[in-house]
Amino acid sequence: xxxxxxxxxxxxxxxxxxxxxxxxxxxxxxxxxxxxxxxxxxxxxxxxxxxxxxxxxxxxxxxxxxxxxxxxxxxxxxxxxxxxxxxxxxxxxxxxxxxxxxxxxxxxxxxxxxxxxxxxxxxxxxxxxxxxxxxxxxxxxxxxxxxxxxxxxxxxxxxxxxxxxxxxxxxxxxxxxxxxxxxxxxxxxxxxxxxxxxxxxxxxxxxxxxxxxxxxxxxxxxxxxxxxxxxxxxxxxxxxxxxxxxxxxxxxxxxxxxxxxxxxxxxxxxxxxxxxxxxxxxxxxxxxxxxxxxxxxxxxxxxxxxxxxxxxxxxxxxxxxxxxxxxxxxxxxxxxxxxxxxxxxxxxxxxxxxxxxxxxxxxxxxxxxxxxxxxxxxxxxxxxxxxxxxxxxxxxxxxxxxxxxxxxxxxxxxxxxxxxxxxxxxxxxxxxxxxxxxxxxxxxxxxxxxxxxxxxxxxxxxxxxxxxxxxxxxxxxxxxxxxxxxxxxxxxxxxxxxxxxxxxxxxxxxxxxxxxxxxxxxxxxxx
Amino acid sequence: xxxxxxxxxxxxxxxxxxxxxxxxxxxxxxxxxxxxxxxxxxxxxxxxxxxxxxxxxxxxxxxxxxxxxxxxxxxxxxxxxxxxxxxxxxxxxxxxxxxxxxxxxxxxxxxxxxxxxxxxxxxxxxxxxxxxxxxxxxxxxxxxxxxxxxxxxxxxxxxxxxxxxxxxxxxxxxxxxxxxxxxxxxxxxxxxxxxxxxxxxxxxxxxxxxxxxxxxxxxxxxxxxxxxxxxxxxxxxxxxxxxxxxxxxxxxxxxxxxxxxxxxxxxxxxxxxxxxxxxxxxxxxxxxxxxxxxxxxxxxxxxxxxxxxxxxxxxxxxxxxx
Numbered sequence: 001x002x003x004x005x006x007x008x009x010x011x012x013x014x015x016x017x018x019x020x021x022x023x024x025x026x027x028x029x030x031x032x033x034x035x036x037x038x039x040x041x042x043x044x045x046x047x048x049x050x051x052x053x054x055x056x057x058x059x060x061x062x063x064x065x066x067x068x069x070x071x072x073x074x075x076x077x078x079x080x081x082x083x084x085x086x087x088x089x090x091x092x093x094x095x096x097x098x099x100x101x102x103x104x105x106x107x108x109x110x111x112x113x114x115x116x117x118x119x120x121x122x123x124x125x126x127x128x129x130x131x132x133x134x135x136x137x138x139x140x141x142x143x144x145x146x147x148x149x150x151x152x153x154x155x156x157x158x159x160x161x162x163x164x165x166x167x168x169x170x171x172x173x174x175x176x177x178x179x180x181x182x183x184x185x186x187x188x189x190x191x192x193x194x195x196x197x198x199x200x201x202x203x204x205x206x207x208x209x210x211x212x213x214x215x216x217x218x219x220x221x222x223x224x225x226x227x228x229x230x231x232x233x234x235x236x237x238x239x240x241x242x243x244x245x246x247x248x249x250x251x252x253x254x255x256x257x258x259x260x261x262x263x264x265x266x267x268x269x270x271x272x273x274x275x276x277x278x279x280x281x282x283x284x285x286x287x288x289x290x291x292x293x294x295x296x297x298x299x300x301x302x303x304x305x306x307x308x309x310x311x312x313x314x315x316x317x318x319x320x321x322x323x324x325x326x327x328x329x330x331x332x333x334x335x336x337x338x339x340x341x342x343x344x345x346x347x348x349x350x351x352x353x354x355x356x357x358x359x360x361x362x363x364x365x366x367x368x369x370x371x372x373x374x375x376x377x378x379x380x381x382x383x384x385x386x387x388x389x390x391x392x393x394x395x396x397x398x399x400x401x402x403x404x405x406x407x408x409x410x411x412x413x414x415x416x417x418x419x420x421x422x423x424x425x426x427x428x429x430x431x432x433x434x435x436x437x438x439x440x441x442x443x444x445x446x447x448x449x450x451x452x453x454x455x456x457x458x459x460x461x462x463x464x465x466x467x468x469x470x471x472x473x474x475x476x477x478x479x480x481x482x483x484x485x486x487x488x489x490x491x492x493x494x495x496x497x498x499x500x501x502x503x504x505x506x507x508x509x510x511x512x513x514x515x516x517x518x519x520x521x522x523x524x525x526x527x
Numbered sequence: 528x529x530x531x532x533x534x535x536x537x538x539x540x541x542x543x544x545x546x547x548x549x550x551x552x553x554x555x556x557x558x559x560x561x562x563x564x565x566x567x568x569x570x571x572x573x574x575x576x577x578x579x580x581x582x583x584x585x586x587x588x589x590x591x592x593x594x595x596x597x598x599x600x601x602x603x604x605x606x607x608x609x610x611x612x613x614x615x616x617x618x619x620x621x622x623x624x625x626x627x628x629x630x631x632x633x634x635x636x637x638x639x640x641x642x643x644x645x646x647x648x649x650x651x652x653x654x655x656x657x658x659x660x661x662x663x664x665x666x667x668x669x670x671x672x673x674x675x676x677x678x679x680x681x682x683x684x685x686x687x688x689x690x691x692x693x694x695x696x697x698x699x700x701x702x703x704x705x706x707x708x709x710x711x712x713x714x715x716x717x718x719x720x721x722x723x724x725x726x727x728x729x730x731x732x733x734x735x736x737x738x739x740x741x742x743x744x745x746x747x748x749x750x751x752x753x754x755x756x757x758x759x760x761x762x763x764x765x766x767x768x769x770x771x772x773x774x775x776x777x778x779x780x781x782x783x784x785x786x787x788x789x790x791x792x793x794x795x796x797x798x799x800x801x802x803x804x805x806x807x808x809x810x811x812x813x814x815x816x817x818x819x820x821x822x823x824x825x826x827x828x829x830x831x832x833x834x835x836x837x838x839x840x841x842x843x844x845x846x847x848x849x
Contacts, residue, residue, distance in 0.1 A: 032704060041572070046615030054570040124582055132579055183586065184617030205618065205626065206799050206807065208703035228704045233794045233803065236682075240697040243690045275572050365571050397562025397812050400569050404580060419572045431574045440581075443574035512573060 030225040031525050033248055033502060036238035037062075037229040040251030040494070041273075042513030045231045046206070048188035050167040051121055051128040057165060058513035059229050062520050063104070063211055064167035064194035067096050067114065068160065070516045072506050074274075074424045077160055078517050081109065081168055081195060091155035091464045098146045101218050103170050104193040104200075111142035116171035118150060120182065127183025133162045155464045161425035164515060168195065197222045197521035206231060223504075223524040242266075248499040248525075249507065254314045255370065260497045269496040271509035275419040276318040279362075279378075279487035280446045284410035287355055294484040296345035298335035300385040301378060305337070307490055310373050314493040320477035321429045322422035323491045329474035332481045342385040351386065362389040364417040365399035375417065389415060403445045416446070421511035426473050430457045433485055448485040455479075501526045530847075531840075535833070542829040546822060550604070553821045554597050557814055563589055564613040567812040587613055600818065609822065610815035614807075620819035624804070628823070630700055631800030634792065635785045637716055638723030643778060646728045647771070650735020654743060655762060665732065672729025677722075677788055681795045684722045698797035719796045723788050727781045734777050738770040745769075 037059040038045040044056030050064055061069070067082040079085070082096040101109040120126045122134035136156050141149045152159065170193055177185050189203045197219070198211035209229045213222040230247055232238040238250040252260065260266045279297060281288035288294055307315045316323060319332040364375060375391035382389050394402070402412050420432050431437050435454040437444040456479040460472035480488065494509035503524040508516050528536075565583045569575055584590045588599065603610060609620035649669070653662040689697040695718045696702070702711050742748060743766050751765045752758075790802030797803065801820060808816040840847065 030704075034703060041570075044615075048616060054568075054573045054575075127583075127586060129575070129579070131582075132576060184611065186616070189616040202704070203616070204703070204799075205616070205623065206803065207699055207797070210704045226704060230699070230703050231797065232698070233797050233806070237698050237795065237797055240685055240690050244693050244697050246697055395562070395810070396569070396571060397567040399562075399571060400566035401562035404566065404569070404577060406577070420574060421572050428573075431576065437576075440577040442576045445574075512570075 031223075032226040032228055033224050033523060033525060034228040034230055035247050036232050036241070036250035038513075039232055039235055039238045041275075042251065042494075042509060042511070044513070048192065048203070048209075049127075049183060050165070051126060051130060052183055053165075053512075054129060055512040057515040058507065058510075058518070059209070060167065060513075061196065061515035061518065062198045062227060063192070063196040063200055063214075064169075065101075065196050066164055066167050066515060067098075069164050070424055070510070070514070072508055072517050072519075074508060074510060074516060077164070080517070081114075087464075092152045094150045094152075094159070096148045096150070098148065099218065100146075101195045102216055103173070103195055104214060105170075105173065106216075107170070107172055108145075109168065109170075109195050110145040111148040112145070113168055113171045114148035115140040115142055116175065117166060117169045120169065120174075120179070121166050123179060125179050130162065130166060133158070134166075155462065157461055157464045157469065158425060158427040161423075161427065165512070170194075198227055201226070217521050219519070220521050222521045227520070227523075242497055242499070245499070248502045249505065250497060251509070252495050252497050253368065253370070254312060254493065254495060256497075257314070257495050258312075265500050267498045267500060269498060269507055269509070270314070270493050271495075272316075272323065273492050273494045273509060274323075274423045274511045275421050276321050276323065276491050277417065277419045277489045278318075278321070279489065280416040280418055281485070281487065282410055282414045282416070283447045283449060284408075285414045287360065287414055290349040290354070291484060292345040292349040293351060293354065294487060295335065296342040296349070296351070296385060297382065297387065297487050298484065299338045299342040299345065300387065301381050301487075301489070302337040303489055306374060306377050310370060310377060311490070311492060314495075315490040318488045318491045320480040320488055321420065321433065321486065322426040322473075322477065324422070324424060324426065326470045327426050327473035328477050332478065339381075339385050346386060355387075357386060357388045359388050359390045360414050361392050361412065362415045362417060363392045363394060363399065363402065363413045365394060365396045366417065366419075367393050367395065371417075378417070391417075404439070404443075406440075408445075410447075423511045426476070427461055430461060433457065433480070446485070450479075450483045450485050452479045453483055453485050531837075535837075538833050538836075542826070542833070545829060546825050549825045550601065550818060550822055551597070553818055554593075554600070554814075557812070557817060558593060560812070562812055564812045564814060565589065567810065568613075600815070604822070609819035612808075612816050613813045614811050614816075620815050621823075623816065624801075624820050624823045627799060627801045627804045627820075628827075630798060631786075631789055631793070631802065633716065634719055634723065634798055634800055635782070635789050637720035638789070638792075639727065639778070639781060639785055641720055642724040642727035642731055642781065645724070646731025647735050647767075647774065649728070649732040650774075651739055651762065651767060653732065653736040654739030657740065662736075665736075669729040669732045672725045673733070675725065677726065677791050678795075680725050681719075681722050681792055684718060685795060688718055698795075700799055715796075719792045719798055723785065723792050726788070727785065731774060731777060731781070734774050735770065738773050739766060742766045742770040 037043065038056055042055055042058055044053055047053050047056050050060045053060060065080045067080065068077045068085065069080050071078050081099055081101060083099045085094055085096045087094055096114065098111060103109055118134065118137060118140045121128045121130040122137050124131035136152045136154060138151045138153050143149065173193055177187060192200045197214055197217045199214045201210040201212045203209045208231060211227045213225050215221045230241065235253050239252055239256050241247045242250050257268055260268050281294055303317050307313060319334060320328065362375065364371065372393060375393065379389050379391055403416065420429050422429050431442045432444055433448055433453055434442065434444060434457045435449045438447055439445065456476040460469065460476050463469050463472045496507045496509060498505055503526055504522040506518045508514065510516055564587060565580055568583065588596060600610060607621065611617045611619055612623060649665050653665040656662045685697060688694050696715050700712065700715050701707060705711060748761060748766055751761050789800060790806065792798065793800045793802035794806055804816065805820055808820065
């Protein structure tokens with residue numbers, strides 16, 4: 001009896017000590033916001049170098065800052081390290097007037113830092129992802145410490161959009177690092193300094209990154225002492241941590257949204273993903289040459305039903321490659337669900353001779369259960385009109401190795417289900433649609449050669465008059481809608497969930513995580 | 528040269544050859560898998576031009592012929608340089624791998640220790656109370672443990688104890704940003720360790736029970752009882768000692784199984800061990816980390832095998848090495 005009691009006491013004390021002893025560690029003096037800032041498609045955990053980042057700007061922009069950024073509504077540029085800017089009459093020179101700011105080590109931010117950053121970002125040897133997009137810069141001059149002038153070889157309508165992601169870097173701290181060593185230098189994950197509201201504090205490999213408040217931030221000291229970005233292997237782990245109160249924010253999948261909406265302890269932030277999902281018709285195979293076949297595919301898919309039943313209404317139909325209202329004209333063909341029309345179009349195009357019921361691989365890198373359901377629905381709907389697609393879900397490296405191969409096997413990806421970021425500025429999708437972007441020049445991996453689409457894009461890209469750009473891009477949208485280089489399907493919503501303990505918190509499900517004007521110095525914890 | 532030293536040198540040389548073979552095999556398997564680190568790096572919804580991708584491949588040395596790539600890796604590996612991770616921070620592989628071994632050993636050690644203690648205790652209790660209520664309950668628990676897939680127990684355990692009851696943290700090894708505290712570590716360890724141990728506990732319990740039942744019916748146990756030896760001593764000293772022999776063999780094989788289980792548990796609980804490191808590296812096609820981790824794990828296994836053989840020889844004079 002006594003032995004049993006001792007055993008019970010021992011086990012109980014082990015459990016109690018294990019749980020109870022966490023209290024001192026969790027009850028910290030520092031006001032800390034902990035979140036899964038790199039969870040989901042906008043995140044890029046483990047990447048600390050903004051020049052090599054293809055996502056993760058929600059987090060990076062807490063301690064680095066660009067000259068200009070997007071507003072939180074993603075509808076206009078706002079100044080950050082540049083209080084204002086102007087463009088020359090010939091549209092080849094941008095003059096940035098800088099704010100008075102200090103690096104986290106107390107040194108002043110100057111025009112020399114702007115020159116250093118742009119020189120580095122446009123130098124491919126630094127490993128910069130911006131090298132190609134900034135190749136039009138011919139030089140940066142610094143008339144005085146508070147003015148930087150960027151000169152371009154030719155007008156570039158996408159220049160301002162591009163530089164929203166170019167985070168300013170400290171010349172005095174980085175100049176000694178050889179350019180070839182910069183991409184993977186340990187500086188990024190140990191002692192980086194920026195000008196943002198938070199300072200880099202600590203990175204624990206694969207676990208978390210911690211930032212401390214920058215009390216000298218020019219827009220005011222942050223209202224919390226620390227921000228911690230916890231890494232999660234999957235979204236489910238982040239959701240569990242959010243529910244248990246360990247973190248106060250995370251991106252979540254749409255399946256989790258109803259539960260959080262029903263919980264008064266959380267606030268759901270919903271926003272446009274700015275990624276249009278499409279069926280890519282590989283023009284190197286004989287299946288999709290006839291536009292009537294492409295139109296038949298569109299009429300065969302009941303997009304409204306998929307949006308309602310699989311996405312739970314959290315998506316909008318997309319009738320061209322982007323959805324920003326200013327760039328989408330009225331009068332587009334909505335390609336209403338009409339299987340009879342689809343069959344007629346296929347018959348007119350001679351589908352029986354083109355392919356008949358032979359299987360066609362439909363490849364995608366989306367590997368969530370929801371995406372599998374979408375693929376199954378598309379397969380069933382296309383089968384009804386006599387197009388026999390066989391979905392193949394692969395991981396990202398396999399997909400990229402297939403479509404980006406130097407000598408691709410076009411029969412391996414006759415049809416893809418993919419997505420391409422468009423964002424507030426649609427110029428980004430030119431790389432996937434313009435005939436001039438056929439590899440190796442660009443990423444027009446479906447080898448689309450449609451003169452009307454290319455001409456419309458060229459005209460839009462050359463237009464630097466902001467007032468005329470919407471009209472130009474409406475023409476692109478119209479050409480896409482008529483020619484169907486892609487079968488554009490929908491743009492889904494993305495969700496973030498915030499604990500009610502977090503106040504004045506701004507998060508936008510922007511492509512690549514932003515950046516945008518998040519005003520992180522205002523983020524606060526309820527007392 | 529003494530036979531033992533000769534044996535050790537021979538085994539070490541064979542081990543080096545095996546590691547070399549292992550490195551060639553892993554290198555070739557990685558290259559045969561679709562996609563390389565650059566393919567894993569590209570965000571498909573943020574297109575990059577093939578020229579940019581080619582520049583990345585050149586930077587990573589992936590544009591070189593395979594034999595050149597392998598020999599360059601081997602040349603560096605011989606000097607102890609296993610290269611740098613191709614992901615984010617570009618950490619040196621050797622320290623990265625070594626830093627993940629400790630957490631895995633801790634998780635596995637705790638899981639196996641729990642399984643051994645609970646499994647043997649339950650098995651003995653079940654055998655002693657054969658066909659009683661306790662035995663029946665323990666049998667049900669054991670069958671549930673054996674038949675529950677690891678992913679289910681891990682996720683259910685996470686939901687119930689971490690999310691609903693909030694008794695323990697949902698993941699990680701320590702509270703992010705907090706100073707080290709033993710209690711914090713134990714709080715993070717207890718749930719994944721218990722969940723890792725469930726299947727093994729059940730298995731050990733069944734083996735122990737069966738083995739104990741066999742031994743409890745043996746003549747020498749009957750004799751001990753007839754001599755008036757107290758029941759506790761009969762069970763603990765006479766029966767259990769002999770019944771444990773097959774169980775010890777099972778525990779040995781449990782260690783191997785626990786490595787596989789730990790990989791899954793580490794992913795669910797974001798436990799910073801070898802499993803999580805390998806899963807992340809494979810997903811990112813991070814060749815240097817995968818190669819380095821395979822090499823370090825291989826070296827550990829070979830070394831442990833050698834030490835085991837030497838230990839056998841030390842404890843059993845009938846076994847000779849050399």
